[in-house]
Amino acid sequence: MSSPAALTLRDRLRERLPQYWLLVRGDRPVGTLLLLWPTAWALFLAAHGLPSLKVLAIFLCGVWLTRSAGCVVNDYADRWLDPQVARTKHRPLATGAVSAREALWLFVAMMSVAFALVLLTNPLTIALSVVAALLAASYPFLKRYTYLPQVYLGLAFGWGIPMAFAAIQDTVPPIAWLLFLGNLLWTTGYDTWYAMVDRDDDLRAGAKSTAILFGDADLVALAVLYGGFLVAMWLLGRRADLGVDYFVGVLVAAGFIGWQFAVGRTRTPADCFRAFLANQWVGLAIFAGIALDLLL
Numbered sequence: 001m002s003s004p005a006a007l008t009l010r011d012r013l014r015e016r017l018p019q020y021w022l023l024v025r026g027d028r029p030v031g032t033l034l035l036l037w038p039t040a041w042a043l044f045l046a047a048h049g050l051p052s053l054k055v056l057a058i059f060l061c062g063v064w065l066t067r068s069a070g071c072v073v074n075d076y077a078d079r080w081l082d083p084q085v086a087r088t089k090h091r092p093l094a095t096g097a098v099s100a101r102e103a104l105w106l107f108v109a110m111m112s113v114a115f116a117l118v119l120l121t122n123p124l125t126i127a128l129s130v131v132a133a134l135l136a137a138s139y140p141f142l143k144r145y146t147y148l149p150q151v152y153l154g155l156a157f158g159w160g161i162p163m164a165f166a167a168i169q170d171t172v173p174p175i176a177w178l179l180f181l182g183n184l185l186w187t188t189g190y191d192t193w194y195a196m197v198d199r200d201d202d203l204r205a206g207a208k209s210t211a212i213l214f215g216d217a218d219l220v221a222l223a224v225l226y227g228g229f230l231v232a233m234w235l236l237g238r239r240a241d242l243g244v245d246y247f248v249g250v251l252v253a254a255g256f257i258g259w260q261f262a263v264g265r266t267r268t269p270a271d272c273f274r275a276f277l278a279n280q281w282v283g284l285a286i287f288a289g290i291a292l293d294l295l296l
Helices: 004-023 030-047 053-077 100-118 123-144 149-158 160-169 174-197 199-205 210-239 244-264 269-277 279-295
Strands: none
Touching: 004 053, 004 100, 030 053, 030 149, 030 160, 030 174, 030 279, 053 100, 053 123, 053 160, 100 123, 123 149, 123 160, 149 160, 149 174, 149 210, 160 174, 174 199, 174 210, 174 244, 174 269, 174 279, 199 210, 210 244, 244 269, 244 279, 269 279
16 A cells, blocks of 8 residues: 555656656657757768667667757746747746756756766767757857857757767768758758747847847848758768769758748748748658668
């Protein structure tokens, strides 16, 4: 028979876990996919095919943990802003369903597990993981002070690329930095679509973003960012000596990007969010091209 204390603990966990699940965006996997795809690109390119199951497991778990931890610290940093934004006012920290102290402990726990996984790799990857942790922890605070948090997110989301090459090759070759640059442009682009969803609320609340910085030139800026991304992916294919399958994947990705502009040109929050979501298919198309080319 369970004691009252055990029942209390069980009931508390039953109450808290759904809130924690919402806090880490367990119900919104698109963010995990947007972090997963560039990491997967790098893993397959570094291994010249399928990476070892050990490395694959470490990075798959690491992607979920770091993205989830990033969501927690993002909401902690934005607890002053989220209640003022229609899209985010129901998040657990914004409503008070989860306390700031709980969020910090959850962030520390998830990052600790992610770091423990990295310890199974090599010294270079471990050293790079320290930079990754600093980027993840500091990114959410930038929207108070700079109009470029989307660029900083690109640095954070792309840092798995040099880590993947380091874990497999014990070095970070130039091609890894070319891929990193392409991903930086892509991430800045899709997170600008995301920022356009909240632009009016952010302006009222005093937050900053590339969507606010670009203003009426937002679609032109997005065209430059996505165009640079596609050029970088084309150069990557040439440098890595990839074949037709890869370039077909890039072409399909370009089609998804074109669709984003066709939808998002209205600049309405709903259409900008649809454009943002389409980027999961951009990442998949590039990955499919790399995987098919290297495995076949």
